[in-house]
Amino acid sequence: MTDLAVSAPTPDEAAPRAPISIRQVAAAVIGNGLEFYDFTTYVFFAVQIGDTFFPNPSPFISLMLALVTFGAGFILRPIGSIVIGRYADRRGRRPAMLFSFTLMGVAILGLALTPSYASIGVAAPVLVVLWRLMQGFALGGEVGPTTAYLVEAAPPGSRGIYGAWQSGSQNVAAIAGGLVGVTVAQIAGPAGLEGWGWRAAFLLGALALPFGLVLRRNLPETLGRVEAPSAVHPERPTIFAHGRIIALGVALILGGTVTTYAFNFMTTYARAHLHMSAGGSLGATLVNGAFGLAGVLIGGALSDRFGRRPLMIWPRVVLLAISAPAYVLMVRNHDVATLFIATAFLALVSNMTQAAVIVAITESLRKEVRGVVMGAIYATSVAVFGGTTQPAIEWLIHVTGDPLVPAWYVMGATVIALAASLMMKESAHRPQRAA
Numbered sequence: 001m002t003d004l005a006v007s008a009p010t011p012d013e014a015a016p017r018a019p020i021s022i023r024q025v026a027a028a029v030i031g032n033g034l035e036f037y038d039f040t041t042y043v044f045f046a047v048q049i050g051d052t053f054f055p056n057p058s059p060f061i062s063l064m065l066a067l068v069t070f071g072a073g074f075i076l077r078p079i080g081s082i083v084i085g086r087y088a089d090r091r092g093r094r095p096a097m098l099f100s101f102t103l104m105g106v107a108i109l110g111l112a113l114t115p116s117y118a119s120i121g122v123a124a125p126v127l128v129v130l131w132r133l134m135q136g137f138a139l140g141g142e143v144g145p146t147t148a149y150l151v152e153a154a155p156p157g158s159r160g161i162y163g164a165w166q167s168g169s170q171n172v173a174a175i176a177g178g179l180v181g182v183t184v185a186q187i188a189g190p191a192g193l194e195g196w197g198w199r200a201a202f203l204l205g206a207l208a209l210p211f212g213l214v215l216r217r218n219l220p221e222t223l224g225r226v227e228a229p230s231a232v233h234p235e236r237p238t239i240f241a242h243g244r245i246i247a248l249g250v251a252l253i254l255g256g257t258v259t260t261y262a263f264n265f266m267t268t269y270a271r272a273h274l275h276m277s278a279g280g281s282l283g284a285t286l287v288n289g290a291f292g293l294a295g296v297l298i299g300g301a302l303s304d305r306f307g308r309r310p311l312m313i314w315p316r317v318v319l320l321a322i323s324a325p326a327y328v329l330m331v332r333n334h335d336v337a338t339l340f341i342a343t344a345f346l347a348l349v350s351n352m353t354q355a356a357v358i359v360a361i362t363e364s365l366r367k368e369v370r371g372v373v374m375g376a377i378y379a380t381s382v383a384v385f386g387g388t389t390q391p392a393i394e395w396l397i398h399v400t401g402d403p404l405v406p407a408w409y410v411m412g413a414t415v416i417a418l419a420a421s422l423m424m425k426e427s428a429h430r431p432q433r434a435a
Contacts, residue, residue, distance in 0.1 A: 027215035040177030074387030077140030084141020085372030105209035144375020164300025164355035255417020295351030
């Protein structure tokens with residue numbers, strides 16, 4: 001079985017364990033990947049979903065209802081993070097990951113198979129909202145246990161690159177979702193997309209369910225491993241003892257969430273506001289995924305070498321500098337080359353912080369509450385800002401007429417995350433467990 005390459009451990013870390021395999025890493029991150037496949041697919045087919053479940057004479061209202069319904073899936077994330085996170089801290093990472101992934105698969109299948117408004121009336125949008133709520137509950141409990149698992153299972157000196165795959169899986173899924181979207185669009189045509197095309201894309205994603213369950217069922221458990229004390233850990237293993245890291249963590253995840261959802265909105269933005277073709281708009285999604293994956297892996301590896309704080313700070317400084325010029329060029333030029341180049345730079349820089357952030361937060365939490373606290377931090381930030389970012393950007397562009405709204409939105413969130421980054425303690429070279 002092939003293993004991921006790891007960097008040499010630093011002298012102050014515990015003795016290395018055998019590296020976990022690529023299959024085990026894939027099992028841990030497949031749930032996060034499925035979430036972003038679903039996300040990319042939903043955004044790509046937002047117009048068709050709006051027409052199917054929220055028919056309205058105004059295309060803007062129909063699209064907004066579809067986006068707000070997608071946002072409904074974020075409401076139950078904090079509850080899911082607490083329920084499933086506590087289960088992971090008490091019973092183990094593996095059973096928690098199996099439970100959340102099963103719920104996620106059922107919700108995706110439910111959405112794909114729900115009859116249209118024309119067939120069953122108001123029951124259709126009600127069912128869609130219920131499926132989104134179920135998926136939100138599952139996803140809320142997904143990140144805490146899986147991130148804890150990756151940090152606990154990774155060899156010393158390599159937690160950054162292993163943790164990077166938690167965010168990297170999102171980019172892989174975004175690429176897959178974009179490729180599936182364009183393939184289905186080409187095969188089905190405009191009429192077929194309204195009927196069965198968008199449903200087929202979701203069903204293809206649901207094929208990951210049986211494979212994910214088999215992979216996760218065979219994961220070794222990490223909850224019972226003994227950890228060495230760390231200077232960044234609170235002395236008491238209670239949730240309330242982690243107040244500082246919770247506050248900073250919410251601000252850090254806020255920055256990553258807003259940039260992720262704003263840049264994943266690029267397909268809809270390019271079509272609706274830059275008036276580009278479907279092919280060029282989809283290409284932006286693929287560029288975003290590819291350069292986002294490169295950014296998160298580079299950032300994760302560099303954070304193992306230089307520490308978490310530099311990778312949380314300097315890419316955000318660069319992002320502040322390039323966000324407005326990138327959008328100005330896209331709006332001014334209205335061409336595919338500018339769209340792709342700007343998207344590539346924005347995705348690369350913004351994603352370089354992702355692994356450092358998620359690993360630094362996890363490293364700073366005691367194992368006894370790591371699943372629930374990490375999950376709650378992530379779910380709260382994503383619930384508040386992930387579900388609102390795209391509708392808010394679309395609405396602000398609509399009422400102000402300013403196509404640069406995404407840049408201002410990203411820059412505001414980046415300032416908040418940068419301030420939190422400056423207040424974080426370094427955690428990269430602290431021992432996380434005894435040898």
